Amino acid sequence: MAEDELSLEGPQGLLKGAYVEAADNRAVVLIIPGSGPTDRDGNGGNGLHANSYRLLAEGLAEKGVSSLRIDKRGMFASAAAISDGNKVTVEDYAEDVRRWAEKLSSRSGHECIWLLGHSEGGLVALKSVETGGAPVCGLVLTATPGRPIGALMREQFKANPGTAPLLPDLNRILATLEKGETVAQEDIPPGLRWLFSPGLQAYMINLFSHDPARLMASYAGPSLILQGTGDIQVKVSDARLLKEAAANATLTVVEGMSHMLKTVPGEGPDSAMETYTNPRLPLSEAVVPAIADFVLRPRNR
Incomplete structure (x- = not known):
């Protein structure tokens, strides 16, 4: 998968990410990572090696959707952006997302871009559109909590x-x-x-001071909520809370999908954990089509 390294000026150094431009370039998404030390590919500490975000970028590119995967402020390739990666707030991450959105819109040639937040990244996406102003088409919230963390x-x-x-x-x-x-x-x-x-x-x-459902209720743009029944971290009930907060949101529940957007290969929590540690497991078949269909759907702007 051909990709270009993009950078953005951070508080003390550069923020960095990987841009993949689809051949058709019909839409573009910014993939926002989940909690803790999770990198642009969806990998990190404690044995996390799922490659979920890289697999998303590859699958979306095949559907004509370009993407940018980012390393969070103070982590991985964005480590120079701040001296201590723990000295951040949700507001800081949201400001970075707004600035990435402006850069990505300019680079991709699209008037607006889609925010695709995973887990805690969904909360960051919601926070980033709270005040408006950024060139955002809408939200894709995957495995996103519907309650305070x-x-x-x-x-x-x-x-x-x-x-x-x-x-x-x-x-x-x-x-x-x-x-x-x-x-x-x-x-x-x-x-x-x-x-x-x-x-x-x-x-x-x-982090605990933010309520995802309240933020969801204040957002009027298009939004897709994507949640798996095999998720042992965030429940379908969380997705329903988000949906209840925004009647115009689209809720898609994927049977057997884990928190890492992959189909749980067996029964029980141990089987679910394999989706965190096995990068060879593919994404659930419904994931990429659901996202691509949503962001490519004709809308009046």
């Missing part, structure tokens, strides 16, 4: 048998962060300090 994390911890002994501490820490307050490291069990370092706590306080 603190509530989602609490549910995820409860569903994980391995965290059962730590649930009281986890709930206490989350409740404190949701109030906008930090927790001293000595008040956090040693096994959880990596998750709640001072830098990450500051980011979580900001």
Whole structure:
């Protein structure tokens, strides 16, 4: 897949991304990564090697849809943009997206571009259109939470048998962060300090303050909500909350699709985890057609 490296001036250095121009170049999407250290291809730490965003770019190009995949401020090829990748806010990411949208519109020759946010990237997409002004055609929200992230994390911890002994501490820490307050490291069990370092706590306080459904309700443009029934992180009920907030949104539920936009190859959570670690697994068959059909649909502008 031929791609060009694009760059954008960040706070201290360059933000970078990979642009793929489809032969037909009928539309263009900006792919916004999910939470944590996730790179432009959809890979990162803790064994995450799914290649989901690269597979999206390849599949969309075959449908005539160009794309830009980005590394987030302070991470991977965008590491020079800020000295500490944890010293960011959702508003910072949203501002980067707005500026990328302007650059991508100019580079692709399209009057407007589509924002394709995955997981937490969907929240960033929603935040980036809150004030308008950017050349955005509409939103594609894939595996995007419909509730504040603190509530989602609490549910995820409860569903994980391995965290059962730590649930009281986890709930206490989350409740404190949701109030906008930090927790001293000595008040956090040693096994959880990596998750709640001072830098990450500051980011979580900001992250937890945003309600995706409220942001969705304030957006009047076209939007596609794409959610899988095999997702062990974000539920179909989250997608329905987003849909309820925006009656004109299109909701597409893909049977058996995991959080990484791939079909779970078997039964149980262990099988779902293979979609996070096996880059050879393809995207669910419905994903690319659903996105391409939506962004290429004729509309009055």
